Amino acid sequence: MEIVEHLLDISGIGRNRMQLRWVSSAEGQLFADYITQFSEQTKELGPFDPEQFKLPLTAIEQTLSSPRIRWLIGMTRELTEIENVYHEKLEEKDYKRLLKQATEEEYHKAMIVEVLRKGPHSVHEMAKKIGLPIYTVSLRLNELEKHGQAELTGYDGSTPKFIGLAT
Amino acid sequence: MPDMKDEDIRIGVFICHCGSNIAGYLDMEELSEYAEKLPHVTLVQRNLYSCSEAGISEIKKGIMEHDLNRVIVASCTPRTHEPLFRSSCAEAGLNPFLFEMVNIRDQCSWVHMQEREDGTNKAKDQIRMGVAKAALLEPQEPIMSDVQIRALIIGGGISGMTAALSLANRGYEVVLVEKENKLGGMLNRVNKLGPTMTDASDLVDGKILEVTEHPHITLFTSAKVNAAQGFIGKYQIDIETESGIKKIDFGVILIATGASVYTPEGLYGYDGQRIITQLEMERLFKKGLDPGIKNIVMIQCVGSRNEDRPYCSRICCQTAVKNAILVKDQIPEAKVSILYRDMQMYGVENEEMFRDSRAKGIRYINYDPARPPEVESNHVRVYHALLGREMSLSADLVVLSTPLIAHEDATEISQILRVPIDENGFFLEGHVKLRPLDFATDGIFLCGSAHFPANIREAVAQGLGAASRASIPLSQGSVVVEPIISFLANEDACIACGLCVALCPYGALEIQKTAKGEKVHVIDVACKGCGCCAAACPQNALDINHFRDRQIFAAIEAGGAGAR
Amino acid sequence: MNKQFKPKILSFLCNWCAYAAADSAGVSRLQYPPATRVIRTMCSARVDPVYIVKGLESGFDSVFVGG
Structure with missing residues (x-):
């Protein structure tokens, strides 16, 4: 869920659009308080317009469905609490950093794939649509190319254009 | 079942007024008009009380006359009424899992009493969501599984022995595992039992003899459970005994591992000689009390109800009063004082014993935990909280009432059997009121002080109760499991990565070889349907x-x- | 901010914990804003992170998960 929060943050939607709370069966009052509070919070945030965040939402969904991220999330305990055969384990903060980084990468890639679905784009055009530095886009694009998820389709003048490949 | 064609889906929506509980706060007319317009809905009916006999027969009539193949009841909570409505559906020939309940009372009309319009809108949305889900429901069949007719009891104290005898006397085979070399547990170290003042040894020796000679009980002493696998009906257990590891299958397991007495190292000058615990006092009684002892001070709540151990151990007050009376009976001129915070003397017999002790001249002095008593060389200084002054009491012997604490083995056993322990290390039951002797995991039960400090009477009652609970699957010979479980929806997608196997809190998943290579397999009876595996599956296969x-x-x- | 705005919150509630708590809030007649739309799950672990995104995509203003 931390990852969902992180993704909501980097997409600009904001983590305060979701809330995770533990309530035991006897705590009716606590439940009512949480809902009252969260309802106020949502009110302050104002209506959420899914159209405005269509691209990020699709990308987040892709990211959260990607085997890489699901594995990492699922393996949290194995990786940070239980040792591997060499009696090594990851420090929690290292693990979190790794997970965050992987999530961001997957998220950026998902955005690129989404954008490319609409037709050929140059790196510059993609960067503009996604709102990322050109350098980051070309790095991720490179990875997508390696995995056969994107390729060079031609040139517009001297500007290379890329398309996505169905996987 | 092959996917039903859209036009074949016929949903009946029954909206309950619940007298005025719902109808008094929501616009029922509007709700039913709204429901009629929802896709697939062929029948909408309002009932005064859907759960009444009249309501149920209307639902059944609706199913048969309108050929409904999905039923929705919008009323109270599925937590109480789903079983009833499901069985009504079944009686009318509809698979009970083609039923969906929508909560418009507990989570709607009752909590939005002043907001008729918004409350009605919320109910509409919930009904629409229920209809959408119902259209996609699938029939399910209950799952049956055989039960190995044999019970494992871990712990040979009074609770475990009682449970063992109770099950064995019903004709079931019982294996009793005790880690000491002798049965009896804590009772072996106790002198007399209050409030009747009978010898503990009479009770415990009698039980030991019965257990040892019982033809249906196999006894392993100096033994422990090493490893466990399986689920209700078929637990495969490794028992480490003096003659090696025994692998035995069981249908049910009872945990009766008891508790330990806290040793108050560093508290009140505890030395085990002149300053002792109540359990050591029991030993003094057994040896014969030194008639020279004239002054005894007992201090309650030593090492309990504090930050480290916030709980009240419940039985130490009874023990102190009992031992104080025994001292008075043996040395009538002795002065016995009990320094207490609150006296925990629940139950008719204990209250009577308490009154009796006052009549015998035992003194009760209330102390304030902020100003605890001080033990000095031959007396105890205490600030009497009720009188508001300092007192000095002579003391030949100081007896500290320490709590029962969770057994050091509890953590290991909880890990082996995958059952929970609470913040104090005691085993945690499935539900405080509804499943007090069961664990959340089916087929494992608990009794006695393993759960929480219990006196003999409670330990015995719980032993009998747990045996009775455990005998249900044993007598049935098979168990029926709710089919709300995980399943491999997309076999091709599964790559046997094993993530779900590692994550499952119930050990309900395993990797199996199949014609399509290694795939995950759900052990139906062990699965609780929590969905953790499906939510985590990297391949979305489950x-x-x-x-x-x-x-x-x-x-x-x-x-x-x-939405808007 | 628009005063008429009535937020819609998608709630996933665990049958044994938060859903039961919500029922008990009802039994005690504790009043709270009618903003939530509840989906019951047998355990909060059932809530795939994707559900949260789906909720926002479908037009909810926020998502609450009660375990």
């Missing part, structure tokens, strides 16, 4: 019956659709 991804997606989308 899904949960009755809570399938697509059913939930449908509900989400339906809920969001009318």
Whole structure:
């Protein structure tokens, strides 16, 4: 869920659009308080317009469905609490950093794939649509190319254009 | 079942007024008019009370006359009424899992009493979401599984022995595992039992003899459970005995591992000689009390009800009063004082014993935990909280009432059997009131002080109770499991990565060789349907019956659709 | 901010914990804003992170998960 929060943050939607709370069966009052509070919070945030965040939402969904991220999330305990055969384990903060980084990468890639679905784009055009530095886009694009998820389709003048490949 | 064609889906929506509990706060007319317009809905009916005999027969009539193949009741909470409505559906020939309940009372009319319009809108949305999910429901069949007719009891104290005898006397085979070399547990170290003042040894020796000679009980002393696998009906257990590891299958398991007495190292000058615990006092009694002892001070709540151990151990007050009376009976001129915070003397017999002790001249002095008593060389200084002054009491012997604490083995056993322990290390029951002797995991039960400090009477009662609970699957010979479980919805997608196996809190998943290579397999009877595996599956190969991804997606989308 | 705005919150509630708590809030007649739309799950672990995104995509203003 931390990852969902992180993704909501980097997409600009904001983590305060979701809330995770533990309530035991006897705590009716606590439940009512949480809902009252969260309802106020949502009110302050104002209506959420899914159209405005269509691209990020699709990308987040892709990211959260990607085997890489699901594995990492699922393996949290194995990786940070239980040792591997060499009696090594990851420090929690290292693990979190790794997970965050992987999530961001997957998220950026998902955005690129989404954008490319609409037709050929140059790196510059993609960067503009996604709102990322050109350098980051070309790095991720490179990875997508390696995995056969994107390729060079031609040139517009001297500007290379890329398309996505169905996987 | 092959996917039903859209036009074949016929949903009946029954909206309950619950007298005025719902109808008094929501616009029922509007709700039913709204429900009629929802896709697939062929019948909408309002009932005064859907759960009444009249309501139920209307639902059944609706199913038969309108050929409904999905039923929704919008009323109270599924937590109380789903079983009833499901069985009504079954009686009318509809698979009970084609039923969906929508909560418009506990989570709607009752909590939005002043907001008729918004409350009605919320109910509409919930009904729309229910209809969307119902359209995608699938029939389910109950799952049956055989039970190995043999019970494992871990712990040979009074509770475990009682449970063992109770089961064995019903003709079931019992294996009793005790880690000491002798049965009896804590009772072996106790002198007399209050309030009747009978010898503990009479009770315990009698039980030991019965257990040892019982033809249906196999006894392993100096033994422990090493490893466990399986689920209700078929637990495969490794028992480490003096003659090696025994691998035995069991249908049910009872945990009766008891508790330990806290040793108050560093508290009140505890030395085990002149300053001792109540348990050491029991030993003094057994040896014969030194008639020279004239002054005894007992201090209650030593090492309990503090930050480290916030709980009240419940039985130490009874023990102190009992031992104080025994001192008085043996040395009538002795002065016995009990320094207490609050006296925990629940139950008719204990209250009587308490009154009796006062009549015998035992003194009770209330102390304030902020100003605890001080033990000095031959007396105890205490600030009498009720009188508001300092007192000095002579003391030949100081007896500290220390709590029962969770057994050091409890953590290991909880890990081996995958059952929970609470913040104090005691085993945690499935539900305080509804399943007090069961664990959340089916087929494992608990009794005695393993759960929480219990006196003999409670330990015996719980032993009998747990045996009775455990005898249900044993007598049935098979168990029926709710089919709301995980299943491999997309076999091709599964790559046997094993993530779900590692994550499952119930050990309900395993990797198996199949014609298509290694795939995950769900052990139906062990699965609780929590959905953790499906939510985590990197390949989205697993899904949960009755809570399938697509059913939930449908509900989400339906809920969001009318958002504004 | 628009005063008429009535937020819609998608809630996933665990049958044994938060859903039961919500029922008990009802039994005690505790009043709270009618903003939530509840989906019951047998355990909060059932809530795939994707559900949260779906909720926002479908038009909910926020998502609450009660375990």
